[in-house]
Amino acid sequence: MNSAPDSSIETILERMRAGGGRITKKRIRIVQVLMQFEHPASADEIRQKAELPETDLVTVYRNLEALQGIGVIQRIPLENGTQLFELTAPGEHYHHLICRECHQAERLDLCIGKEVLGRAKAHGYSQITHVMEVYGVCKDCDSDS
Template identity: 45%
Template sequence: MKAQSDNLVEAALETLKASTLRVTEPRRALLRLLAEAEKPLSCEEIRARSEGEFDLVTVYRNMEVFREQNIVQTILLESGKQLFELTVEGDHHHHIICRSCHRTLRLELCFGGELERYASSRGFKQLEHKIEVFGLCETCSED
């Protein structure tokens, strides 16, 4: 699904242009890489996949930029380590994460409506919710 991921990259670049943010080679490459990823990636993994084309700090900084623009979403592992995946409009989901191998499955359940309604009734604004299920995947629980 090449065209699909190209579209995601293009849309993200448009988002950048709409702010005062610049379209650079690292950003193009990072977006392409994220668009083609089969699972959420850490900054280290992203850098590894780019074969050292640019510095790790460039990955960190751009993930932060992308997050601010809602181009990527973050997932927190139990260790507190962050993973990143492209935001796809109309494809809100969460994850089931294997504690051992970090295999990640989409969790096609979400209670965002209820959760945010509850929080806003308590005076909270600018809400975001996180739902994560941690466990051992089939392979990792075989021992």
């Protein structure tokens, strides 16, 4: 059993290696940081948490792109045009409830993938993906104001 790929750090790094990628200290650290985060995080948050004396933002972005390429992270485009990144189980993807004030994001157990896929195909589209994010003001931020 367990024939599905898992998302342990070894598996992820092995997948990068298989694609011709190298296993560098920064890369390992960035994957570790992604695994530690409970919430989707921005490239800069990831860079700060990595604290390998210093990692350039550009390196974070390039690694995030590589990780997206092998399908282990997803990008979450926000209302304001920025993006967050989150490790996902293979073949999965998540939606979020995001506070408009403090930008905390929690995972929402809700997906409309099937309906969406059917509709999109009916319109003649291929390679379908979808983005869905819910915005609001969380309890804490609401009581502050």
